[in-house]
Amino acid sequence: MIKIGKIELGDFPLLLAPMEDVSDPPFRAVCKENGADLMYTEFVSSEGLIRDAAKSVQKLDIFEYERPVGIQLFGSDVETMGACSEIASRVNPDLIDINYGCPVKQVACRGAGAALLQDIPKMVRMTEAVVKSTHLPVTVKTRLGWDESTKNVQEVAERLQDIGIQALSVHGRTRVQMYKGEADWTLIAKIKDNPRITIPIFGNGDVDSPEKALEYKNRFGVDGIMIGRATIGNPWIFNEIKHFVKTGQRLAPPTLAERVAVCRRHLEFSIRWKGPIAGVFEMRRHYTNYFKGLENFKPFRMRLVEGMSFEELDQILNEVVQEFSEVLC
Structure with missing residues (x-):
């Protein structure tokens, strides 16, 4: 049984990735109905939340039918992220997630998202501030590194676990790659194989079929899989993967x-x-x-x-x- 804190997620959980302008409550609802085990909100700007911006506040909307659900925060200021974690915790999600993986310019160029992969000490301080500001489990989503020469996710995993995160999701690309090329899960497997790592490790990137999900489960040994783009217009992919992992047979496609x-x-x-x-x-x-x-x-x-x-x-x-x-x- 895979657990994040006290949250039980089954033997091989499937997570809905946080996607801006996609993973809102209605989309999360149909994903939940079609087999998603854990979901995250669209990422919430800490700067917007601290200013009480309507768009950021609305992203805190969560509903009982979608639990367990996590609120994902991003930002570039350590103190602001801590304060926003406190605000987000008041709406009673099941966990708080920190975005250290978003590659888009308007996020990374402001020192947030994947930009923190260039400053691991600051990432550690920010994560510690979030962990200390909430009673909820804290998780992190990140990438392999900023570019090919700085694939530092193994160090990131150890250091963030040491200060209290309770699960880590890793997208198998660098920030420079954006969403191009094939996702590389070999470093994700190395994190999972590290005897120091005791928290759940979830892989993310390019899983778009039941066959690939089972292959990656067996090949890389991850505790679960986070799925993003392949769910758009296709929320039943969660149940299709679960059925295939259990039986080795494909479900008939939806009529x-x-x-x-x-x-x-x-x-x-x-x-x-x-x-x-x-x-x-x-x-x-x-x-x-x-x-x-x-x-x-x-x-x-x-x-x-x-x-x-x-x-x-x-x-x-x-x-x-x-x-x-x-x-x-």
Whole structure:
């Protein structure tokens, strides 16, 4: 049984990666319903939270149905990160996560996210400040290093464990790589093999199929896998992986009716969270992903994007089932 603090996650947990503009409460809801064991919020700016910025505060929204769930924080100032950990803890998540992996310029160039991989002493001080400011378990997500010449994640794992983090997720690329090239899990395996390391180690990067998940589990010995981009429009990947790991057999892919049902559930959660206008608007980015691969789907996608109410969108989704089920038969 893999545990983070007192949180029990099963024998080989599957984690939903924090993704900006993706892993909001509605998306987390459908991932939870389709087998995710632990999820994280979109990353929350410590500077925004300390200023009580509406966008940052809204990202603290968590719901009972999605537990266990962690709030992920990022920032460049040690004291601010400590203070924000205290604020985030008040909404009672299951854990606090620190982002030391985000590679995008607007984060890294401000000294946050993956930029901390260039200053390990500061990373240690920041992590210690967060650990001391909360009663909750603290976890970290990071990368192999800043670039090929500074792959320091093994040192990072030891030093952060020593000051109290209770799990580590590692994306198998450097910051310079961004999301290009193939993720390298060999250093992740070395962390797991280190006899000094006693906390759970989760691998992240390029897992997009049940076969690859099982291969990486066996090959690299990780305690679990964090999945990001492969979940977009495909939240059932969690149950597919679980079934394959258990039986060695692939689940049948979701039918069109099942894809529509999950899309509809996502829309319902979106409206419930953001209201009838913003909820409909927020959902527009997801339709292409849910129906990827359907030929001649563009007219329906345009209608879904232009739809203004749940009733209208529900009718269009019913038409999608009627139109394309015949084509797929």
